[in-house]
Amino acid sequence: MKAAATGVGIEIDDGGLARVTLRRGEAGNAIDLDMARGLLDAARVCAREAVRVVLLTGEGKSFCVGGDLREFSRFSGEDLEKHLTAVTDALHDALRMFAASDAPVVAAVQGAVAGAGVGLAAAADVTLAADNASFTAAYTGIGYSPDAGVSWFLPRLVGPKRALDLLLTNRRVPAAEAAEIGLVSRVVSADRLAAEAAYTAEALRRGPTAALGATRRLVAAGLTTDLGAHLDHEARALVAAAASEAGREGVAAFLGKRTPDFTHVPPSS
Incomplete structure (x- = not known):
């Protein structure tokens, strides 16, 4: 089964493996309203089809650089509030649906992972990072506070003190350190990321x-x-x-x- 929403693609094979792909590679897979709604649509499809495992990836050089600030900058005042509420409502509902499912989520991340991209990576059950990946919270650097579950997942994965370091200073965390502190499951070479993620997802697909x-x-x-x-x-x-x-x-x-x-x-x- 194949389906596509704006900015997000989903393909479910006969064995129940769902490949959910962020498809705004030219924009670093920045999350705009269409992509947030596309992720929610994908989560609904996965729930309806009772998939066995979800493999989340992003096209292009970067997995996800966070929210689409260019889109957000087109709004102000109440319009901005309404727009960001619509984006976060869709994105957060998608995260809730993936979390409520029996199907494990495997994320394969590369390049820049920032803001909500960190949330997507942290929310997965198994997160494989290419050795060229780096992670940055980024929110407070632009005067924002976290979304996409970042302030919930980070303290649980890396501890509250380290989470505050990452969230308040926005320092860049390379892949090796991300694995060391527990933000990702393991690091693989960039040229092996797709194959390792597919292998992991297939092993989980065959599971109970x-x-x-x-x-x-x-x-x-x-x-x-x-x-x-x-x-x-x-x-x-x-x-x-x-x-x-x-x-x-x-x-x-x-x-x-x-x-x-x-x-x-x-x-x-």
Whole structure:
């Protein structure tokens, strides 16, 4: 299945792998209103089609340089407020939908990653960075405060003190440091980024989607839930997973000394 929205492309193969691509490479994939709405449309398509994994990439030299300041500068006063509200509403709804899905999100990032681009990279479950990638919060440098979940994800990924350093000083973080502090999962050479991202996404596509979704939610909830409540959540999730078709297949494969086949199990099971 192929579909395209302004600034964003989405292609879903027969195996349930959704490739979501930012397609404003000539503008550094800066997020304008059309792209924000395109990401929301893509998230809706992924939810409707019950995909097994999402691979998020950006065309051109840079993954995403943040908001489209040229577009924003065309507005002022109440018009600017309305425009930015529309942009952030669409972008944030897209992030909510991707987070609520069982399907893991893999992001492959290269070149400049700034502002909301940092949010998209941080929101992914697995983020692969090319060795030429660099990350800059950028918001306060233009008198803005963060959006795209940046002020939520950064403290959880790198710690509050380091997050404030990045957010307040806007210093450039090269790929190697981004991996060291936990902003990205790992760094690969630029010429291997696409292949490594595809390999990772394919491995997750073959996985037990419902169990992957439960694991995503447990990790997110564990950051704000006390231990006793979290242990209860883990127990309920484990029982549900064990009783599922995927759980039975996984155990049967282990005991039979074979590779499990989770691809025949519907993602929502």
